[in-house]
Amino acid sequence: MPTLLDLKQLIGSKSRPVPEEAHDAMLRTLTLQDLKALGSLRPLRRIIELHIRYRIRSLFAAFQLPCGETLDMMGSTGSIVSGSGALDIIIPGLRVPRDLNLYCPRGSAEAVVKYLASKQYIIQLPSVTWNNIKAGRLGRFNVNNGVISLHRFTHVTKPTTVTLVESAASSPVLPIMFFHNTFLMNYYDAREVRCLYPALTFKMIGLHNRSNGFDRLHKQSLGIKWERLGVSLLWTCETTHSHQAVAPSTVCSLHPSLCQRADRSSDDGLALRIPFKTTVKAATEVRLSWQLGYFRWATTSVEYRDTQVTVHAPATGAGMRYSNTKTAHKMLNWRVYWENEDDKEGRTDIANTSFP
Numbered sequence: 001m002p003t004l005l006d007l008k009q010l011i012g013s014k015s016r017p018v019p020e021e022a023h024d025a026m027l028r029t030l031t032l033q034d035l036k037a038l039g040s041l042r043p044l045r046r047i048i049e050l051h052i053r054y055r056i057r058s059l060f061a062a063f064q065l066p067c068g069e070t071l072d073m074m075g076s077t078g079s080i081v082s083g084s085g086a087l088d089i090i091i092p093g094l095r096v097p098r099d100l101n102l103y104c105p106r107g108s109a110e111a112v113v114k115y116l117a118s119k120q121y122i123i124q125l126p127s128v129t130w131n132n133i134k135a136g137r138l139g140r141f142n143v144n145n146g147v148i149s150l151h152r153f154t155h156v157t158k159p160t161t162v163t164l165v166e167s168a169a170s171s172p173v174l175p176i177m178f179f180h181n182t183f184l185m186n187y188y189d190a191r192e193v194r195c196l197y198p199a200l201t202f203k204m205i206g207l208h209n210r211s212n213g214f215d216r217l218h219k220q221s222l223g224i225k226w227e228r229l230g231v232s233l234l235w236t237c238e239t240t241h242s243h244q245a246v247a248p249s250t251v252c253s254l255h256p257s258l259c260q261r262a263d264r265s266s267d268d269g270l271a272l273r274i275p276f277k278t279t280v281k282a283a284t285e286v287r288l289s290w291q292l293g294y295f296r297w298a299t300t301s302v303e304y305r306d307t308q309v310t311v312h313a314p315a316t317g318a319g320m321r322y323s324n325t326k327t328a329h330k331m332l333n334w335r336v337y338w339e340n341e342d343d344k345e346g347r348t349d350i351a352n353t354s355f356p
Contacts, residue, residue, distance in 0.1 A: 052276035075190030082187040099161035121153040139321025145178035171286040181206035198272035199257040260294040
């Protein structure tokens with residue numbers, strides 16, 4: 001933590017305050033975790049809020065968007081920014097965002113499209129709409145990673161691109177929970193910035209959000225580009241802790257922020273959150289709970305669990321589960337599998353043992 005002398009150098013005095021531009025120059029390389037620590041000191045709280053707004057303003061400026069108006073639009077539509085743009089706010093300088101990724105709740109895409117059109121963005125046709133979501137006994141499946149429509153825009157005069165993703169639910173965060181790894185599970189809305197897996201992200205570690213259809217839904221090169229930037233993507237959380245010595249439920253309770261098998265929720269207190277516009281009234285937040293997708297190899301079996309996200313209604317708390325597959329949990333017993341294969345092929349134990 002800074003000493004009293006350090007604080008004076010950072011803040012200045014009433015007669016000679018340090019300019020905001022100097023604060024930005026001193027803080028621009030710090031991660032969100034560092035800013036959170038500094039912001040815990042009351043004299044620095046306002047400085048940190050202003051600096052985060054500077055980062056967001058700079059990001060929007062790179063895409064020819066006015067910061068104030070765009071944040072107002074995000075507040076009125078319930079939209080968020082995620083992807084590499086949000087990551088640049090959280091860990092600046094790791095990777096320059098090539099496009100800006102906006103996510104909006106179901107039914108809000110038209111308002112966002114109208115706003116982008118007013119800022120000289122032209123929609124690239126055709127837009128993609130997903131109409132094959134199915135209803136099952138436990139919830140909705142075949143949800144296309146939580147996306148119901150996708151729209152791409154290019155600027156009229158500048159080489160900038162914006163992608164708008166419309167969520168399949170009332171929460172714009174739903175598609176983020178289907179991202180291929182936790183390192184990218186970050187976003188900001190009109191009021192605050194969030195990192196959902198800070199215990200791993202700021203150590204440059206991500207867990208694969210793997211499921212039975214992982215290879216079909218995600219390009220193999222997606223993980224490679226992050227690994228080249230120094231990010232360690234772990235296929236299994238057992239790299240950080242063991243599930244063998246104690247019951248899995250106990251492990252999950254001890255390491256919920258490090259575990260693929262832990263049940264998480266948007267209000268569990270494990271996300272790192274920093275407000276940057278406290279004058280904005282917080283919108284009614286739709287609560288989400290989720291479990292990452294993973295696979296677990298054992299001597300006699302392999303277990304698959306697809307990503308599952310539950311969106312809870314604000315008024316009643318009732319939940320609707322979203323998954324890419326109807327049966328989210330599958331277990332394959334190797335012994336039974338090979339016995340069935342032997343039966344199909346007509347092989348018998350006698351034939352195997354009598355062969356010379």
